[in-house]
Amino acid sequence: QVQLVESGGGSVQAGGSLRLSCAASGYTGSGYSMGWFRQAPGKKREGVAAINDNGETSYADSVKGRFTISQDNAKNTLYLQMNSLKPEDTAMYYCAADRRWWLLLYSVEYNYWGQGTQVTVSS
Numbered sequence: 136q137v138q139l140v141e142s143g144g145g146s147v148q149a150g151g152s153l154r155l156s157c158a159a160s161g162y163t164g165s166g167y168s169m170g171w172f173r174q175a176p177g178k179k180r181e182g183v184a185a186i187n188d189n190g191e192t193s194y195a196d197s198v199k200g201r202f203t204i205s206q207d208n209a210k211n212t213l214y215l216q217m218n219s220l221k222p223e224d225t226a227m228y229y230c231a232a233d234r235r236w237w238l239l240l241y242s243v244e245y246n247y248w249g250q251g252t253q254v255t256v257s258s
Contacts, residue, residue, distance in 0.1 A: 144252030157230030
């Protein structure tokens, strides 16, 4: 059974940085897409950044140039480096994984999800 555990959320002032981590376990087989998604109160869940086993990445326009997704395969960990944070980045951030390697940010319908970590950016 695939388990995803996020960490690294917190409260920062605008312009600050945070790094989220997602420790993955229980995944077998080849081919995957992993991503970070966020959901603010009263809003739909949206894709932030994604990466697949080919190393392809995809970013939402709102975070391009500020956020960087990366992975450490030896540690089975996914990261999201978030710089120049803005109040509108405030949300619950979720890590997700799926065996469909092509998925990236084309859909939010990932099969496996973590419990989420809160990011709050104050002005």
